[in-house]
Amino acid sequence: MYWNKDLETMPREKLRSLQLERLKRIVKYAYEKVPFYRKRFDTSGIKPEDIRSLEDIKYIPFTSKADLREVYPFGMFAVPLSEIVEIHSSSGTTGKPVVMGYTKNDIEVWKEVMARSITTMGVTREDIIQIAYGYGLFTGGLGFHYGALAIGATIVPASAGNTRRQIELMRDFGSTVICCTPSYALYLAEYAKDEMGIDPSSLKLKAGSFGAEMWTEEMRREIEKRFGIKAYNVYGLTEIIGPGVAHECSEQKGLHIWEDHFYPEIIDPETGEPLPEGERGELVLTTLTKEGVPMIRFRTRDITAFISGECPCGRTAIRIERIRGRSDDMIKVRGVMLFPYQIEKAILEVQGVEPHYQIILTRPQHLDEIEVQVEMSKEAFSDEVRELEVLKKKLEKRIEETVGIRVKVTLVEPKSIPRSEGKAKRVIDKRGL
Amino acid sequence: MKIKQISVFLENKKGRLYEALSALAKGGVNIRALSIADTSDFGILRMIVDKPDLAKKALEEAGFTTKITHVIAVGVKDEPGGLAEVLKILYENDINVEYVYAFVEKSGEEALVVLRTNNLEKTIDLLQEKGVKLFDSKAVENL
Numbered sequence: 173m174y175w176n177k178d179l180e181t182m183p184r185e186k187l188r189s190l191q192l193e194r195l196k197r198i199v200k201y202a203y204e205k206v207p208f209y210r211k212r213f214d215t216s217g218i219k220p221e222d223i224r225s226l227e228d229i230k231y232i233p234f235t236s237k238a239d240l241r242e243v244y245p246f247g248m249f250a251v252p253l254s255e256i257v258e259i260h261s262s263s264g265t266t267g268k269p270v271v272m273g274y275t276k277n278d279i280e281v282w283k284e285v286m287a288r289s290i291t292t293m294g295v296t297r298e299d300i301i302q303i304a305y306g307y308g309l310f311t312g313g314l315g316f317h318y319g320a321l322a323i324g325a326t327i328v329p330a331s332a333g334n335t336r337r338q339i340e341l342m343r344d345f346g347s348t349v350i351c352c353t354p355s356y357a358l359y360l361a362e363y364a365k366d367e368m369g370i371d372p373s374s375l376k377l378k379a380g381s382f383g384a385e386m387w388t389e390e391m392r393r394e395i396e397k398r399f400g401i402k403a404y405n406v407y408g409l410t411e412i413i414g415p416g417v418a419h420e421c422s423e424q425k426g427l428h429i430w431e432d433h434f435y436p437e438i439i440d441p442e443t444g445e446p447l448p449e450g451e452r453g454e455l456v457l458t459t460l461t462k463e464g465v466p467m468i469r470f471r472t473r474d475i476t477a478f479i480s481g482e483c484p485c486g487r488t489a490i491r492i493e494r495i496r497g498r499s500d501d502m503i504k505v506r507g508v509m510l511f512p513y514q515i516e517k518a519i520l521e522v523q524g525v526e527p528h529y530q531i532i533l534t535r536p537q538h539l540d541e542i543e544v545q546v547e548m549s550k551e552a553f554s555d556e557v558r559e560l561e562v563l564k565k566k567l568e569k570r571i572e573e574t575v576g577i578r579v580k581v582t583l584v585e586p587k588s589i590p591r592s593e594g595k596a597k598r599v600i601d602k603r604g605l
Numbered sequence: 606m607k608i609k610q611i612s613v614f615l616e617n618k619k620g621r622l623y624e625a626l627s628a629l630a631k632g633g634v635n636i637r638a639l640s641i642a643d644t645s646d647f648g649i650l651r652m653i654v655d656k657p658d659l660a661k662k663a664l665e666e667a668g669f670t671t672k673i674t675h676v677i678a679v680g681v682k683d684e685p686g687g688l689a690e691v692l693k694i695l696y697e698n699d700i701n702v703e704y705v706y707a708f709v710e711k712s713g714e715e716a717l718v719v720l721r722t723n724n725l726e727k728t729i730d731l732l733q734e735k736g737v738k739l740f741d742s743k744a745v746e747n748l
Contacts, residue, residue: 548614548670550670553612553614553670553671553672554672555610555612555649555651555672555674556703557642557644557649560644560647560649561644564646582617582646582647583616583646583647584616585614585616585668585669585670586670587668588616
């Protein structure tokens, strides 16, 4: 099922010429309207006319999150505020927030890509879609809202939080689709079962769109099992548009990037050089149609790879792998690079623990140590010390096999790791303190 | 002859033991015997109480992970070698003792000991055969 069949199944050659035409236009537009870009281009000796093919994009300098912070709040805006109809912003927890402005047309584009995204899950106007992403400055809630509105589905704008109410809404309204972060989805399932005596698989849900944080295939299976639904990956970021940059189709094998609006590249995060198809690196995105704040070669910090080959779903937009972490939450421990997802994967392969964990990094004697706190499942509790030790050893071994580093596993009480209604905090780095 | 023992998972965190015992106190549960198996990371609190089901409820409501297991309560002579005599029977019959701990009070001339072995049925049969006194749950709860 497609939302916009012509564009979603457009032959690749045609798509590429559309991209080139739009790339040329946006580069010229950015150069003329945003002093930041003009300065960048001039310093590197590039003129918009130098872009003659899609490959020429590699001559354009990157834009980083730090750049966007420097021009806080409206320095990247290409239009006067009177043209801006909506403003969104990142939370600013790791520095100054990043502010994005949308023109009327930008909102239309957002609607379009979100409608396509939601339709990939088979959602129609007959569905009841519960949006449990935060509404407000965070782009999650409104992004899904616009998409669902375009489709004509029945929206339950629950927003994030108020877990008991979320479950009551799903039960009483018969919501068929849920959208939230994957860690919150697991919490919802757990809460329904343990606190309300409701079997999450007895709800009418059939599908869910989960994103805004890194998650694994193992976690997908867990969510699918607990709710009895199909769980899809959604990808997006405030700097580009919000959710709806890419979404998984019914094949659940990678996320289609809506390439007529966003031009993707994968680069080596160390050198900045483009990587060949299939190799894992940092995703760089260029908005091809955005008017409010055009983004040229934005370094997302998200680690992924292109998936080659045609997708059986018929969509021609290229797919990326699920996000493997961020180049800035890559943990460097004793010289080895690792990502939280690797640890999550290992944990979920072992029976007897819950998919809730936290990674704590310390440096007690000039040497990094990793402690992984894992919640034991209620059912697995044995009053034999030996059996718990076996479980702990099993986890330590599995994690060591996966990441190549010895870690210390601590079994903690069920429900003792803080639950989050938004993005889960997986890593606590105490080394710098 | 099996009696119910309640076990509690204790994360190595300040005040956790106090919180567990205080939950029992609030629930009006009296402890008959208690032991803690501890490792560097966590502990397992094992108890014989007067009302095991109520204890489980009170602990779970306070957020603890618990489990009820079966053990036996043996009366041994309160003199040197009293417990050794019982253990000898088990040893000679290839029964492994998983853990053992003593009651906080004794009944008459005997010291009371909690025993968990790898084969409770066989342990009960053997000890009864040899005339070792076993206490049933009623006796333990009414101590």
